Amino acid sequence: MPCGRLGSPGMPRRRLLAGVLAAALSLPACGLLHRARSEPPRWIDLNTAAASAVERLPGITPSMARRIVAGRPYGDPHELVERNILTEHEFERIEDLVTVPAARR
Structure with missing residues (x-):
């Protein structure tokens, strides 16, 4: 062999x-x-997360992540829409993945 x-x-x-x-x-x-x-991760804290972590959220581009970080602090995640940082549609894609300390229950 x-x-x-x-x-x-x-x-x-x-x-x-x-x-x-x-x-x-x-x-x-x-x-x-x-x-x-x-x-x-399960929850991204909008007030403390790095832009690179925010960028990993579905549909969030690098420029959106920079706007989110620049708009801090937030009292409620929906402020992203109220302050015209994201559209309602963009926010709906990430609303179950983001939080702020006051919004955690």
Whole structure:
């Protein structure tokens, strides 16, 4: 039997198994890392979150995030609409993901 053939005894088979095992173990970790970067946390505090965190909210562009940060402090999340920082439609996309300390219940 040739040395590199699958199923042959010795080192090549162990290397193959080690490679397959390493790949299998790394896939779940890659998924967790990707998910952590792409999903915003459950609540974003509009008064303390960095612009980069606000930017991860659905539909929020970098310029919107800068306007949100510049408009602080907020007493209620809906002030984003009242102050014309976001439209009602834009706010509806994020209203379940944002809070301010006084609005938490």
